[in-house]
Amino acid sequence: MVNDVTRIDTIAGNRTEAMKREADEPHSEVARFGAGKPLQLDAGVELSPFQIAYTTHGTLNAARSNAILICHALTGDQYVVGTHPVTGRPGWWENMVGAGKPIDTNRFFVICSNVLGGCMGTTGPASKNPANGEPYGLSLPVVTIPDMVRAQSMLLDHLGIEQLLCVTGGSMGAMQALQWAAAYPERVFAALPIAGAARHSAQNIAFHEVGRQAVMADPDWKGGIYFRDGSFPRRGLAVARMAAHITYLSDSALHRKFGRQLQDRSAITFGFDADFQVESYLRHQGSIFVERFDANSYLYITRAMDYFDLAADHGGVLANAFKKTKTRFCLVSFTSDWLFPTAEARQIVHALNAASASVSFAEIETDKGHDAFLLDEPELFDIVRGFLNSAARARGVA
């Protein structure tokens, strides 16, 4: 049972100093790229210096052939397993990654990096701009999914990894996995995009736009320079999170979890408190999110997803993104995912078929919606385990 929160605008302002520190000095490993190694951005400018915060799990084998890159979703980060330094909660994919888990760290060398534009140690709008010592805010160029992947490829260079055994991720992580396979086919032995798409749909852009407008409409956003006076657009960001959170679930999951059940009361109160459990749950989601995420990062990363359109980047033909690819693909979708519905995955499968790629596809029956990729889904675990086994065998990984 979550706690009742009377209204999101009454959330206490406990945004931690720790959170602000993580943007520049994260608890994880950091790869720093100086003046000699600028990052070329799609916006047409170079970002330099910049840094990538990441974690690794397991051991890289002698052949350097057992590396798996996990790409995180919109509000994820590099803490795929282990305690999160700000929230103190477990990693976001503990059920999937670890010793004996489907992504088995006894066997594989797992890398997970915070995305470009993020707020957990990779350069993003909350990072200090070395030019003036204050956070970039909106002065950071807008970044794209290809930019995120380009940065990750520099991290692999830094780690001395020529080829990934597999790149995987859910949601925006799936977008990155697809971009990896398209941009660096020779570096990707296998790709496993889960609950993703090759482009962001009009409806998804619309939901992101609502979230951005909620943030930018908050007077505490202050044109993106809220850091100057220590304010933070917590109300706007909480509303954005609440709206987004609905899209991560399904109508039936919400019905099963909450239905019309009341929150700690036996009858409706004829008021605007959280009478219903689903209201209390959403307020809770909004209130905890603002303690761990940067508002400008939310703008940047949602924008990167909106801009993603792999076919458009390849002359309007998605199959062209995968021409002559040798990468093995496995795509996964969930029946109740209405944010990235099965039809989006099928389009990718068709394009891969047209490119004569090796591809398998699984649609998993579940009522859990988009969030299913983060939850206990035995069928997903089996698919991931089986696909990685097969890839490892083909690649000669013990």
Place this chain on the structure above:
Amino acid sequence: MVNDVTRIDTIAGNRTEAMKREADEPHSEVARFGAGKPLQLDAGVELSPFQIAYTTHGTLNAARSNAILICHALTGDQYVVGTHPVTGRPGWWENMVGAGKPIDTNRFFVICSNVLGGCMGTTGPASKNPANGEPYGLSLPVVTIPDMVRAQSMLLDHLGIEQLLCVTGGSMGAMQALQWAAAYPERVFAALPIAGAARHSAQNIAFHEVGRQAVMADPDWKGGIYFRDGSFPRRGLAVARMAAHITYLSDSALHRKFGRQLQDRSAITFGFDADFQVESYLRHQGSIFVERFDANSYLYITRAMDYFDLAADHGGVLANAFKKTKTRFCLVSFTSDWLFPTAEARQIVHALNAASASVSFAEIETDKGHDAFLLDEPELFDIVRGFLNSAARARGVA
């Protein structure tokens, strides 16, 4: 093509004096109920005095048997046809109602009243509280769908109409039509609920909660007493409208209308302006809405929808709401409506079957989503025309 709006927080503050006037002195007819005729509210209190603003179209026959009550949706009003006094735009159901139209004003006497809690002349939070001469704001008791219908029944008494030939409406209008049939079966010869449900789902409550939080998070909401200093939570209300508007359409309708098309530009701008047409469209919807609707009314009416649960009001068994009913029912749903999906309509049909009621049901194939009930849907027009003809024949209306 809609105009670009850079950000919703830059919308000019042109909220008209006309809008504020309509709350007490509307352009339409008004029925005023004084101290002798209080309205009993579900909240357990009486509302007195109160008023109902309404329009009528066509002529009541001598037998007073040809009246059709049209119940409007969340943000609708009594201006079902004819020029809206604030926006100057046509009525919200011009394609359905009028001479020779499916709801034929040559034949039927059409009544449409602003709902209780509204802001176009029926008592609502924007109406002046006679006790102190300033708008009620949150001091108005929270109202329910049954309260709205109870008020409408007093309007019918006032108009001298014993029985409606038909009560109809889409969305929240369908909820009212169902409530009419349940609460006043002898006054409803036929009921035609379109794109509605007998209760608001968890997902729908969740979306409403996001909208309310967006309004209440706006510092210009000021605890609901924004009228005191002439402020108005336009940014919060615009965000609420944007989020809601997505739910009125369908993924495929958004894809067909907008896809990923850019707004008046040939390439993405790497920024947070409205690059995509769908963004510009949503901003436009948000910005025009705040010029014609009261923010507190939005809270009250969404709450009324959330509270609606016809089965719960009848011992948890929906069929009990329609025991021994003689009303003829026709239910309509749309295949792409994910706000009030066909499954909700089917539950009502099953309950009506269990109650041995006369019921027909049509699911209309369309990609237009929930908003289909307001749009040009020839199949809907045919169904409404046919059902009303049949009801009129059975009732002996010429």
